[in-house]
Amino acid sequence: MKKILVVSSNEKIIDTVREGCTAFSDDFGIDIKTDIDDIISYINYELPEIKILDYTSANIDCAKILSEVNDDPWLHYGGIIAVCKDRKQMRELEELKDSNILSIQTINDFSVHFIHLLRILWQNQKFLLSRGMQEDFGGEENGTFVCGNDPLDIRFYTSFLINYLYSTNRINSDDRSDLQMTLTELLTNALEHGNLHISYDEKTKWMKEHGDVFSLITERAADPRYANKQITITYAIGKQKSTISIQDEGDGFDWRKYIGNKNVPDGELHGRGISLASELVSKIAYNEKGNQVVFEIANRIDESNTVPQAMSNFETVTYTDKQIVCRQNEATTDLFFIVSGRYAVYSGRKLVTVMSPNDVFIGDMSFLLNDKRSATILAVGNCKLIKIPKGDFLQMIRKNPHYGLFLSRMLAQRLEKQTHRTIQLNEQIAKLQGSEK
Incomplete structure (x- = not known):
């Protein structure tokens, strides 16, 4: 289910969203917030796909919320619908040319068009994704x-x-x-x-x-x-x-x-x-x-387009072709954020997979489980990683706990996807065995 954060104290806007979402209750969940700290915490921890910012509510600093999204473009981007009081305010927001804003509407237009917007969102849910969650x-x-x-x-x-x-x-x-x-x-x-x-x-x-x-x-x-x-x-x-x-x-x-x-x-x-x-x-x-x-x-x-704000101060390490990043069964002391390049993953002498910046991290599973490395990682061509020592990573999570939650979600989705693939393979094997009898 996709999350819609409604940042508003305006009953007209809130009622419009509630009424529009009744037809899509299985696909969209609504949360309504007005407190600025609560809103920013929700954005960081829940990573809502859609954020409706109500610029007509004088008690809410929407500019600060937009700034929070833009301050860390790696984690937060896209999915903002801005609601304005009039055409003048609408033009002012358009002048920002903010690529995170999907649509800018006057309050009257929003009341008329929201169900249409929601239908477009529903029809194109595959484009409403978080980084690393594809x-x-x-x-x-x-x-x-x-x-x-x-x-x-x-x-x-x-x-x-x-x-x-x-x-x-x-x-x-x-x-x-x-x-x-x-x-x-x-x-x-x-x-x-x-x-x-x-x-x-x-x-x-x-x-x-x-x-x-x-x-x-x-x-x-x-x-x-x-x-x-x-x-x-x-x-x-x-x-x-x-x-x-x-x-x-x-x-x-x-x-x-x-x-x-x-x-x-x-x-x-x-x-x-x-x-x-x-x-x-x-x-x-x-x-x-x-x-x-x-x-x-x-x-x-094979290139990450931006580095997470919380990781930008750690050491950047470059690798040449076939250089070893880490070895199977060695102690886990570092986590690696993939900046650029491709990385061959070997279990024993068998190539298991090839990783790229879309995989986000190298060594995350053994790192979190406090276990030995489960595979040997080799650079394919010229590559670049950000090396995050375990102690520094834990310190970073204390300061930015939402990054820890993001990492957990990403790993959970990978596990879910792997489980689904295993089930499919088992079904195919069962069919083959059945046809041989």
Whole structure:
């Protein structure tokens, strides 16, 4: 069950969340908090997948809570829905360009759209994960999102993809920012200029008169000529690269005119999107008609995109190819956080598995059980680890007990996954033995 933390004292927001979650009671659990220390403790220990921050509640310092999430990006990221009192406050939050925020809503919009947001979350639960808790480390994902003419959908699906790529170490913080900007620009073009046929001049005039384009989008999306048009986002997330396709149902445009065009005057309110996107990602291409764009990003390979705040002061150790990290049956004195590289795990002379930054730690089981090393670990190529002596680790846990809880959860999930695999293998063996009789 996914956890939803509601940070609010506003009954309208609380009632909206409670009512919306009744249809998904088996999938989402709700906890409502108002005390700042209680909230931060809950975020650290419970690691809720969704956090609803109510900026309309004057008694709650939402800025401090957001800062707490951003202070340790390795442990906390993604899943924030911000609720504001008005459009002015909404624009102020948008200016932060915080990649952890899935959606920013006024309180009235939130009341109307929350059930829609929840349905999107329910349909895409695999993207609501904590680091180290993935079902298949470094696995491949292929799929499609189909959204209507709602900027809310665009923000949600953009955040889903980016958070998944980030949590699986395929992109780093800089890549995350660039990809956020690229997807937002390209999807905005598909929505405004593709499906809704909003011209450059029309958008410019509207923005000068009204300040933003949202009311124009709402008005145009209600037009029967455009109301049923959709945007299709197709993704193929692999080990070496990730490919994303965006297709709208508009008439297309002359994309050649905009690729590489940097001559947009400084005073212009928009128009740099396509040129900017082509600079931030590799192999961007349009179909002939101009209503579909495909681009690739090269994944980071065998590299952790950030180091836990609590572990940043420990010694970093580098290894060369085939250098031994630890030997089977030797005493356990250190835990290793994987910064980069791949590591071959041998039991006796048999290769058991290969570990990477997605496995987070080396030697965690024997370390916690106070046992001897159960395997020999060899570096594969050039590698980097953070070495944490046992005494220092215990001291770190005393200062940051939520890290100990995180490690316990991660190990429990690995054990659960291994148990599931063992059951499957036993069932297959039983079938084979039955067929031989």
